[in-house]
Amino acid sequence: REQPQHAVGVRSFRISKFPVTVLQYQTFVDADNGFVNGDWWTDDGKAWRDRNGPAPVPNTHYPNYPQIGVTWFEANAFCQWLSEQLQIRVQLPSEVEWEWAARGSGASLFPWGDVGDTTLANVRGSGISKVCAVGCFGRTGGSWSENSPEDLIGNVWEWCRNLVESGERRFGYPYRPGDGREEENCTDSCLRATRGGYFGNDFSVARSAYRGRDLAFSRLDRQGFRVICKD
Numbered sequence: 001r002e003q004p005q006h007a008v009g010v011r012s013f014r015i016s017k018f019p020v021t022v023l024q025y026q027t028f029v030d031a032d033n034g035f036v037n038g039d040w041w042t043d044d045g046k047a048w049r050d051r052n053g054p055a056p057v058p059n060t061h062y063p064n065y066p067q068i069g070v071t072w073f074e075a076n077a078f079c080q081w082l083s084e085q086l087q088i089r090v091q092l093p094s095e096v097e098w099e100w101a102a103r104g105s106g107a108s109l110f111p112w113g114d115v116g117d118t119t120l121a122n123v124r125g126s127g128i129s130k131v132c133a134v135g136c137f138g139r140t141g142g143s144w145s146e147n148s149p150e151d152l153i154g155n156v157w158e159w160c161r162n163l164v165e166s167g168e169r170r171f172g173y174p175y176r177p178g179d180g181r182e183e184e185n186c187t188d189s190c191l192r193a194t195r196g197g198y199f200g201n202d203f204s205v206a207r208s209a210y211r212g213r214d215l216a217f218s219r220l221d222r223q224g225f226r227v228i229c230k231d
Contacts, residue, residue, distance in 0.1 A: 001172070001211040002211060003173060004173055006173060006174045006175070008096050010096055010100050011230065012230070012231065013093075013228045013230045014228060014230070014231075015093060015098075015101045015226065015227070015228045016227050016228070017148075017149055017150055018066070018150055018226065019134060019155070019156055019224040019225060019226045020066065020067050020078065020224065021063060021065060021066060021067060022062065022064070022065050022067050023063035023064065024067070025070065025078060026067075028078050029055045031081070034081055037081070040078075040080035040081045041073065041076075042073065042076065042184050042185045042186075044073070044185055044186055044216075045073035045076065045077060045185075045216075048071070048073050048188060048217050049073065049074075049077075052217075055074065056070075065133050066155065066156045066224040067224055067225075068222065068224050069220065069221055069223065070159075070223060070224065070225065071216060071218060072159050072214075072216040072217075072218075073216055073217065075159045076184060078225075079092055086229075088229050089229060089230060090228070090229050091161055091227065091228055091229070092161035092225060092228070093158075093161065093228045094161055095162055095195065095211065096175055096177075097228055098152075098158065098160055098196075099195070101149050102196070102208035108208065109209070110153055111208065116202075119137070120138075120153075121137060121151075121154035121206060122137065122151075122155040122199045123153070123199060123206045124199070124200055125202060126199070128199060129199060129200070131198075131199060131221075131222075132199075134151055135151065137150065138150065149226070152208075153206050154196065154201070155196075155198060155199055156199075156222055156223060157194040157196060157197065157220075157222050157223050157224065158194060158195050158196050158224055158225050159193075159194055159223065159224075160193040160194065160195055161182060161193075162192070163181045163182075163183065163186060163190055163192060163193070164211070164213040165190065165191040165213070166183075166189075166190040166191070167187075167189070167190075186216060188215065189215070190216050191216070192215075192216050193212065193213055194212035194223070196212075197210065197212070198222040198223075199222075200222065
């Protein structure tokens with residue numbers, strides 16, 4: 001899934017420090033012009049929402065936990081809604097953008113270097129065995145500043161905006177942004193990229209370059225997301 005290795009140009013962007021939290025996501029769910037407003041949804045996303053009812057009740061009462069059990073359709077709608085509130089373009093990261101945030105200029109296996117460390121990420125070997133609050137492991141971006149993103153490895157898988165499979169189309173490497181893989185609309189059967197691994201993975205999966213994937217309508221207790229914006 002990760003071959004061939006190749007160089008990809010990445011335009012500057014800002015990425016959220018943490019995955020979107022329960023409190024942040026519930027603001028979207030509770031807003032009068034939020035989850036219920038069809039303007040934020042792709043056609044297939046709105047059809048899925050209308051078939052499947054309201055947003056899920058938060059899986060935890062803790063507002064500083066990452067929002068889990070959220071589909072790609074819902075994560076994408078959250079981005080559209082937030083774009084309108086902030087008057088800037090907010091998106092899910094592409095795989096390329098996510099990986100750049102996790103690897104940095106040193107192109108390391110993990111944000112902190114090339115050796116897995118269970119004190120730096122909520123993975124299987126850390127012994128927590130469940131989702132934990134954002135920021136528990138502190139700054140782990142080796143080549144980044146003190147404002148570097150956190151929790152990129154482990155805790156929850158994070159949705160990316162691009163497709164991995166859609167119908168008969170397969171989107172492997174090299175990564176070509178103009179080949180249709182970044183289309184927003186897709187059916188229930190399409191697979192969207194996920195990155196970072198979750199608390200049940202070991203470091204063979206929970207690392208910067210591993211390409212996960214899941215069905216866009218999947219509501220899983222291991223699935224979260226973070227956002228980016230571009231100037």
